[in-house]
Amino acid sequence: MSSDESNELDHIAKEIIMTATQTNNGNMSSAQEAEVNAALAELDLESIEALETVTGIDELEMAGEGVVQEPEDEPEGEPETAEAANADAIVSEDELDELEMEVDKAEAYASQESAAVGASADGSIKKEGTTTPKKSGAPRASTPRTPRDMASVPAEHFVLTGDATAMSDEDKSASKAAVMAATPGQKKVAEKFENVFQSMAAGRAPSKYTMTAFAALDASGTATSAEIIAAFKTSGVGEGTARSQCGQMMALFPVLGVAERDGKSLKLKADSNIAAYLRKHIAA
Incomplete structure (x- = not known):
């Protein structure tokens, strides 16, 4: 293909692209459409193939078309339900029973410690590290330990x-x-x-x-x-x-x-x- 033919093809391609854009926008007149059809009729098969190589015929088909974006994938997985969120909060009857037994033991030990350290017989508070003088008379009964x-x-x-x-x-x-x-x-x-x-x-x-x-x-x-x-x-x-x-x-x-x-x-x-x-x- 000569340089003159190449220039002519390039000129025709630009006209076709411009015309396609106008067609998509609804601005092409009947006279312009006839002019384009006449230009295309003058091209032989070899020129059309060359025109596709020079301009990319797909650009003519895509001119003015909007780009459709595929929707983004939804995040996988299901939201956590209220039942699943609260599953660990469930306390078994056996655990409650064990807790009750431990409370009983703790109360017994606490009462023994308070009896050993608490208030003296005359109502005064016994301080840690001090001794209480022994008193005559009947000995006080001690609290049995658990x-x-x-x-x-x-x-x-x-x-x-x-x-x-x-x-x-x-x-x-x-x-x-x-x-x-x-x-x-x-x-x-x-x-x-x-x-x-x-x-x-x-x-x-x-x-x-x-x-x-x-x-x-x-x-x-x-x-x-x-x-x-x-x-x-x-x-x-x-x-x-x-x-x-x-x-x-x-x-x-x-x-x-x-x-x-x-x-x-x-x-x-x-x-x-x-x-x-x-x-x-x-x-x-």
């Missing part, structure tokens, strides 16, 4: 029936070994089992759950599981906790010699030493 393990609980508390004071040390030790061998296998029942003996050694009431269930049993000498559940609910606990605690008491009281179990009912044993101890703490 044993931290079952081994340190005196054997007399494991005498479930009969007069422990009339028994020899060997017999009381044998009774303790027999009762300890019957420790329940279920963790929660075993914790309440130990709590009863540790509380007796300290002279205080056991767990509130134990006391609530015993009060329901002691009221008439018998109690069904439904009656014990109702007693728990009356004390302010929920349905699930009431049923769970009832199941534990139905297993605990027979092992302690407090009651005999018959299906879903408990019958109080009149000669139970532990039942007599718990009864004294109901009124208190």
Whole structure:
């Protein structure tokens, strides 16, 4: 292709591009359209191919067209639901039960420390690092400490029936070994089992759950599981906790010699030493 032909093609290409733009904008007259068609008719196939090479025929097809942008991808994943956000806040009944037992222990230890350090008999505050002069007269009774393990609980508390004071040390030790061998296998029942003996050694009431269930049993000498559940609910606990605690008491009281179990009912044993101890703490 000569330089004259190239210049002519370049001129025609510019006219076509300008005309296409005008067409897209609606500004092309019928005379201009006829002029373009005549210019295109004069080109042979070889010139048209050369025109495509020089100008890029795709530019004519795309002239004036808007660019369509693809929408951005939505972020993957689902928003966290309120239930998932609050899942860790749920506290199980077992955790509440453990907390209640720990509070009982803490209160027992705190009361022992306050009794040891608190106010003196004449009302003056005992300061740390000072000694109180001994006074003549009857000695003051000391507050028993809550044993931290079952081994340190005196054997007399494991005498479930009969007069422990009339028994020899060997017999009381044998009774303790027999009762300890019957420790329940279920963790929660075993914790309440130990709590009863540790509380007796300290002279205080056991767990509130134990006391609530015993009060329901002691009221008439018998109690069904439904009656014990109702007693728990009356004390302010929920349905699930009431049923769970009832199941534990139905297993605990027979092992302690407090009651005999018959299906879903408990019958109080009149000669139970532990039942007599718990009864004294109901009124208190």
